[in-house]
Amino acid sequence: MQIIAACSHGLGDIAAGELQELGFATGSVNEAGVEITGAGASEIVRLNLCARTIFRVYIKLAETDVRSLAEVTEFCSTVPFSDWFDAGQPFAIRGRREGDHDFTSMDVARDVGSAVVEHFRKVEGRRIPVNLDEPEIEIHANLKGSRLELLLNTSGRSLDYRYLRPFQHFAPLKPSIAAALLRLSSCSSYGNLLDPMAGGGTIPIEAVLRALRIAPGIYRNRDEYLYHHLRFIDPAIHDSETEKLQAGVLSDPQLRVMAADRLIKNVEGIKLNTAHFGIQPHIRVKHGLAETLGYIEKGEYDCIATNPPFGMRIGSTRLTEQLYRDFAKACADKDIREVMGLTPLKRTWISSFMQNGYAITHSRIVHFGNLHVTFLKASLQ
Numbered sequence: 407m408q409i410i411a412a413c414s415h416g417l418g419d420i421a422a423g424e425l426q427e428l429g430f431a432t433g434s435v436n437e438a439g440v441e442i443t444g445a446g447a448s449e450i451v452r453l454n455l456c457a458r459t460i461f462r463v464y465i466k467l468a469e470t471d472v473r474s475l476a477e478v479t480e481f482c483s484t485v486p487f488s489d490w491f492d493a494g495q496p497f498a499i500r501g502r503r504e505g506d507h508d509f510t511s512m513d514v515a516r517d518v519g520s521a522v523v524e525h526f527r528k529v530e531g532r533r534i535p536v537n538l539d540e541p542e543i544e545i546h547a548n549l550k551g552s553r554l555e556l557l558l559n560t561s562g563r564s565l566d567y568r569y570l571r572p573f574q575h576f577a578p579l580k581p582s583i584a585a586a587l588l589r590l591s592s593c594s595s596y597g598n599l600l601d602p603m604a605g606g607g608t609i610p611i612e613a614v615l616r617a618l619r620i621a622p623g624i625y626r627n628r629d630e631y632l633y634h635h636l637r638f639i640d641p642a643i644h645d646s647e648t649e650k651l652q653a654g655v656l657s658d659p660q661l662r663v664m665a666a667d668r669l670i671k672n673v674e675g676i677k678l679n680t681a682h683f684g685i686q687p688h689i690r691v692k693h694g695l696a697e698t699l700g701y702i703e704k705g706e707y708d709c710i711a712t713n714p715p716f717g718m719r720i721g722s723t724r725l726t727e728q729l730y731r732d733f734a735k736a737c738a739d740k741d742i743r744e745v746m747g748l749t750p751l752k753r754t755w756i757s758s759f760m761q762n763g764y765a766i767t768h769s770r771i772v773h774f775g776n777l778h779v780t781f782l783k784a785s786l787q
Contacts, residue, residue, distance in 0.1 A: 407445055407446065407450075407465050407466075408441065408465065408466035409441065409442035409445040409449065409450065409453070409463065409464070409465060409466070410439050410440070410441055410442070410463070410464040410465075410466055410557060411425060411439060411440045411441075411442060411453060411457060411460040411462075411463055411464075412438060412439045412460060412461055412462045412463075412464065413438060413439060413440070413459055413460045413461060413582065413586075414438070414461065414580070414582060414583055414586070414772055414773055414774070415437050415438040415772065415773035416437055416438075416770055416771050416772035416773060416781075417437075417438075417459060417582075417583070417586045417772060418435045418436050418437050418438060418439060418440060419435060420459055420586045420589050420590065421435075421439075421440050421457070421459040421460050421586070422435045422440045423589065424457060424458065424459045424585075424589060425440055425442065425453075425457060425460075428452075428456055428457065430442050430445070430449065430453065431443045431444050431445075440460075447638060447639040447640065447643055448643055448647065450463060450465070450560050450633055450639065451631075451633060451639065451643045451644050451647050452647050454560060454561050454565065454623055454631055454633065455621050455622075455623030455624060455644075455647055455648065455651060456621045456622075456623065456651065457565070458581070458582065458585035458612065458616065458622055459582050459585045459586045459589065460565060460582060461561075461564045461565050461566050461580070461582050462559060462561045462564060462565060463559075463560045463561050463565075464546065464557035464558060464559060464560065465490075465557065465558040465560060466555065466556070466557055466558075467485060467487075467490065467545070467556040467557065467558055468481070468485045468555075468556045469553065469554060469555045469556065470553075470554055471552045471553055471554070472549070472552060472554050473552060475507075475509045475513055475514070475517060478514060478517050478518065478547075478549070478554060479517045479520070479521060481554065482517065482518050482521030482522075482556070483521050483524065483525070485521070485525070485556060486525075487521075487522050487525045487526070488525065488526060488529045488530065490543075490558060490636075491542075491543045491635075491636070491637070492637065493526040493529075493530045493532050493533075493534045494534075494535075495534070495535075495542040495543050495635060496534075496535045496536065496537035496540070496541050496542050496543070497519075497522060497534060497535070497536060497537070497541050497542070497543040497544070497545065498519075498536065498537060498538045498541035498543070498544050498545070499515040499516075499518045499519040499522070499544075499545050499546075499547055500515065500544060500545070500546045500547070500559075501513075501514035501515030501516075501518065501547045501548075501549075502514075502546065502547070502548045502549070503549045503550075504548075504549070504550045504551070505549070505550060505551040505552075507549070511549075514547050514549055515547060518545065518547040518556070519536065522534060522545070523536075541632075542632070542635035543558070543632070543635065544558075544559040544562075544632055545557065545558055545559070546558075546559055558636075559632055560631065560632055560633040560636065561631060561632060561633075562630050562631050562632040563630070565582065565622070565623070566580045566581050566582050567626075568581060568622040568623060568625055568626060569622070569625040569626070569683070570625075570682075571606060571678075571679045571682060572675075572678040572679060572682050573606055573674075573675030573676070573678045573679050574606065574675075575605040575606030575608075575672065575675065577605065578605065578606050578608060579605070579608045579609065579713045580608075580774075581608055581612055581622065583748070583772065583774065584608045584609045584612045584713070585612050585616065586772075586781075587609065587711055587713075587746055587748060587781060588609065588612060588613055588616065588711055588746075590746060590768060590781060590783060591709055591711045591744065591746040591783070592708075592709055592744050593613060593661065593709040593711060594617075594661065596708035596709045596743070596744070597660065597661060597662060597708075598661065598662040598663070598707050598708055598709060599613050599661060599662070599663045599664070599707070599709050599710070599711060600663075600664045600665075600666070600702065600707040600709070600710050600742075601664070601665050601666070601710065601711060601712045601713075602666045602667075602694075602696040602699060602710065602712055602733070603666075603667060603668075603696050603712045603713065603714050603715065604665035604666060604667050604672065604676055604712070605667060605672055605713065606672065606675055606676065606679060607665050607675070607676035607679050607680060607689070607691075608713070609665075609711050609712065609713065610663050610664070610665040610676075610680075610689050611679060611680065611683065611685065611689070613661060613663055613711070614659050614661065614663055614685045614688045614689055615683070615685070617656075617659030617660060617661040617688075618655055618656050618657075618659050618685070618688075619654050619655055619656050620655050621651040624648055624651055624652065628641070628644045628645075631644070659688050661688075662707075663688060663689045663690070664689070664690040664691070664692060664702070664707065665680075665689055665690070665691050665692070666691070666692040666693065666694050666696070666701060667693065668693075668694070668695050668696065670693060673691055673692070673693045676689075676691050677691050696712075696714070696729070696732075696733045696736070697729060697732035697733055697736060698732075698736050699736040699737070699739075699740050699742075702740060703740075704739070704740050704741050705740070705741045706740070707740070707742060708742065708743045708744065709742070709743065709744050709745075709746075710737065710742050710744070710745045710746065710747075711745075711746040711747070712745075712746070712747050713747070713748055714726075714729070714730065714733070714747055714748075714749055715729065716749060716750055716751065716777075716779075717751070723751070726751065726754075727751060727754045730749075730751065730754050730755050730758045731754070731758045731761075733758070734755075734758035734759045734761070734762045734764070734784075735758075735762050737759075737762065737764075737784075737786075738762040738763050738764070738786065741786070742786065743785065743786045744783065744784070744785050744786070745759065745764070745783070745784045746781070746782070746783050746784075747781075747782055747784075748772065748774065748779045748780065748781050748782070749779055749780060749782070750777055750778065750779050750780070752769075752780040752782065755780075755782055755784075756782065756784075759784040763786060763787055764784040764785060764786055764787065765784070765785055765787050766782060766783065766784055766785075767783045767784070767785045768781065768782065768783035769781065769782050769783075
């Protein structure tokens with residue numbers, strides 16, 4: 407089987423590094439995904455349960471180059487869909503089109519769906535049911551330029567929905583992006599991590615779950631994964647993999663973590679979330695300003711990883727830029743040796759830290775929702 411682990415655009419190499427550490431054999435890597443070679447049913451389950459930096463696991467059913475909607479239909483009529491699922495299983499097609507075409511994503515989804523229906527009518531003599539809301543089988547038909555891929559979703563909803571949190575921040579960071587940010591940081595080497603603009607606590611929570619070796623997927627019920635409906639994946643594999651992962655959980659993260667925020671409601675929310683996961687002993691929570699970092703002593707923390715305000719939903723760009731300048735100065739004053747952040751205001755962030763004795767040692771563009779943000783690492787010289 408050809409397996410594709412999808413990640414946010416710009417993080418393919420980081421996802422590949424994580425998957426290699428987890429023992430998966432990786433093939434080709436692009437900006438938004440990693441191919442897993444030599445994978446079977448167990449690997450599909452383990453990928454969904456273990457990987458932190460990806461958001462979905464697909465089986466590639468077929469791919470080709472097409473020049474028209476008619477060619478999409480013609481190609482899909484040759485795909486042996488019944489090799490993968492049964493006529494009694496409700497299915498849905500999710501179409502996505504990128505590039506210059508004289509048809510829409512909905513047109514792609516409609517024609518691929520018609521091909522699936524026609525296939526089962528010919529092969530099994532009956533119509534396969536369609537269920538767009540709660541399908542057992544979900545095929546993603548992605549057309550980028552002239553390249554068409556048909557991908558079978560094994561994850562269900564995005565793996566970023568790996569756990570429910572009692573407190574939901576109004577602008578939460580995706581856990582997979584937080585996990586990637588942490589992989590670029592040196593917090594494990596320093597043995598400490600501070601997030602001074604923690605919001606709902608996603609970055610500190612991800613840091614502790616990783617340090618404790620708690621697999622993110624074990625918080626979801628088995629039924630939430632669409633691989634649960636695939637006939638070639640034994641349900642016992644999920645139970646077996648889950649037991650192995652739970653047996654490997656550590657009791658001490660060996661990482662000193664603090665989460666702080668300027669808003670009391672966020673501080674209380676972080677406490678609710680950490681208690682929900684049973685990791686509140688491992689995360690100190692403080693109320694205070696990132697502009698001063700007044701709640702820590704000089705040299706107390708070496709490493710910061712944070713998702714600062716972008717100045718788009720609240721406040722203004724001018725106020726956000728001033729926040730960045732004050733924050734950079736506070737980091738230097740407190741002798742923070744490394745600061746990882748992501749922001750669309752790249753120039754202000756870079757100039758603020760360089761003016762306070764830092765060098766920018768890593769920079770990359772990542773797609774964050776509809777925004778293109780930059781991951782930036784500032785290291786104290």
